[in-house]
Amino acid sequence: MIGRFVAVVGPSGVGKDSVKQAFVLEPNVVLARRIITRPAVGGAEDFEGVSDTAFDLLRQADAFALHWSAHGLRYAIPRSVDRDIAAGRDVLGNISRGMIAEAAARFARFEVISLTASRTSLAQRLSVRAREDAADIARRLDRPSFDFPCGVKVHHIVNEGTL
Ligand SMILES: Nc1ncnc2c1ncn2[C@@H]1O[C@H](COP(=O)(O)OP(=O)(O)O)[C@@H](O)[C@H]1O
Numbered sequence: 672m673i674g675r676f677v678a679v680v681g682p683s684g685v686g687k688d689s690v691k692q693a694f695v696l697e698p699n700v701v702l703a704r705r706i707i708t709r710p711a712v713g714g715a716e717d718f719e720g721v722s723d724t725a726f727d728l729l730r731q732a733d734a735f736a737l738h739w740s741a742h743g744l745r746y747a748i749p750r751s752v753d754r755d756i757a758a759g760r761d762v763l764g765n766i767s768r769g770m771i772a773e774a775a776a777r778f779a780r781f782e783v784i785s786l787t788a789s790r791t792s793l794a795q796r797l798s799v800r801a802r803e804d805a806a807d808i809a810r811r812l813d814r815p816s817f818d819f820p821c822g823v824k825v826h827h828i829v830n831e832g833t834l
Pocket residue numbers: 681682683684685686687688689690715796797799800830831832833834
């Protein structure tokens with residue numbers, strides 16, 4: 672049987688990358704390596720940092736399964752995830768909550784892990800993570816929440832307390 676694409680979603684600082692790391696040693700699960708127009712610096716996520724020009728070239732070459740913009744950055748899930756899925760592996764990837772309907776249409780087997788935490792916890796974690804400045808953190812906290820499209824299987828996790 673083919674594998675699933677499992678979208679890990681939730682507001683900035685909720686713990687998407689941290690929760691994904693819990694699956695690293697899980698047999699038959701692969702973490703999607705995203706392509707992002709952000710310099711490849713330290714942090715929980717292993718991603719491919721590219722320039723805007725390189726992102727455009729990759730998009731034109733049809734290298735992406737999904738792509739979107741947020742926080743002044745552009746993000747993509749590479750088309751190479753299809754090989755893992757075809758080989759029966761589940762692929763975990765962070766995507767925008769605004770991309771869930773498109774992702775559900777794109778992947779034959781699709782599920783969502785939705786993480787939530789209080790605004791106070793989000794603010795505290797973003798400030799400790801210190802990847803963004805105060806203005807960017809405020810904008811991230813103010814991003815609107817989304818309704819899940821009908822028919823999508825969603826696993827809800829409240830990521831408060833110990834990870
Ligand atoms: N349950 C938790 N309790 C305390 N801190 C957490 C918890 N989950 C994640 N964190 C911390 O919050 C910060 C943001 O987590 P991260 O995984 O980068 O979130 P996201 O990918 O959703 O933006 C990190 O510093 C991480 O260590």
